[in-house]
Amino acid sequence: MLLRKRLGCLHAHHSNIEYIEQAFQNIEKVELVHFVDPGLIQQVSKGTDGLAFKVKEQLGWMESCDMDAILITCTNYIALLEEVQLELSIPIIKIDEPFFETLCEEKQPHTILFTNPETVEGTMNRLQQYALLHEKSINTEVKVIDNTFELIIHGKKDAYNNAIIQALHVVAGEQQHISVAQLSMVEAARQFGKESDVTIIHPLKSLVKFVMRSIK
Known part of the structure; x- marks a missing residue:
C-alpha cells in the first residue's frame, strides 16, 4: 500500500487550486489538501498590522489537521511570515523559493512581471535576500501590468489571461528573458x-521537484 504524504496548500484565492492540482496530477505519493483564505488580500491594502499573527494561526491550524508539510502559494502570506517566529514541526514550503532558485541561475538581464502591485515589494525583497544568501547576483527589472489583478479576483479569468498575454507580447519585443511572479x-x-x-519562467517550473526534496 502506497503511503501518501499530505501536503496542505494555503491559498489567498481559490483560482490557485487548479494550478497546484495540475502540477501534482501525476505524483501519486502526494495527497493535496487545500485551504483558502481570501480575506488577507482585502486586509493587506489597509495595512499589515497584526496580519502576520493571523497567518501564523492559520498555519498552526493546518498542522493540526495532520499535514506532513505545508505549501504557501500566496506571496503576501510569505512576506508576512518574515515578521513572526514559527514553531511548527513540519516543513513550510514557500512557492517563491524554487522560483528564486531558477531566477538566480539567469545570467542575462531579466524582466519580472506582476499583476498585483501589493506583492511586488515583498517578493523582490525576498529575492534579494535569497540571492545574497546564496551568493548570487541578479539583474532584474520589475513591471506591473496595471488594472489587471481585479479581473481574476472577480472571476474574469479569460480577460485576465488575455491582458497578461498582451503585456507579454510587448515585453518580449524588448526583452527575451522574462518571468511571471504570481x-x-x-x-x-x-x-x-x-x-x-x-520561454517564460513561472512559479510552477521547478516546484514539484523542490517539494519532493522537502517532504521525502
Missing part, C-alpha cells in the same frame, strides 16, 4: 510560450 499568471505564460519562441 501563480495566477502561469496559464497565460504557458499559452504565450506555445505561441512564441520565448
Whole structure:
C-alpha cells in the first residue's frame, strides 16, 4: 500500500487550486489538501498590522489537521511570515523559493512581471535576500501590468489571461528573458510560450521537484 504524504496548500484565492492540482496530477505519493483564505488580500491594502499573527494561526491550524508539510502559494502570506517566529514541526514550503532558485541561475538581464502591485515589494525583497544568501547576483527589472489583478479576483479569468498575454507580447519585443511572479499568471505564460519562441519562467517550473526534496 502506497503511503501518501499530505501536503496542505494555503491559498489567498481559490483560482490557485487548479494550478497546484495540475502540477501534482501525476505524483501519486502526494495527497493535496487545500485551504483558502481570501480575506488577507482585502486586509493587506489597509495595512499589515497584526496580519502576520493571523497567518501564523492559520498555519498552526493546518498542522493540526495532520499535514506532513505545508505549501504557501500566496506571496503576501510569505512576506508576512518574515515578521513572526514559527514553531511548527513540519516543513513550510514557500512557492517563491524554487522560483528564486531558477531566477538566480539567469545570467542575462531579466524582466519580472506582476499583476498585483501589493506583492511586488515583498517578493523582490525576498529575492534579494535569497540571492545574497546564496551568493548570487541578479539583474532584474520589475513591471506591473496595471488594472489587471481585479479581473481574476472577480472571476474574469479569460480577460485576465488575455491582458497578461498582451503585456507579454510587448515585453518580449524588448526583452527575451522574462518571468511571471504570481501563480495566477502561469496559464497565460504557458499559452504565450506555445505561441512564441520565448520561454517564460513561472512559479510552477521547478516546484514539484523542490517539494519532493522537502517532504521525502
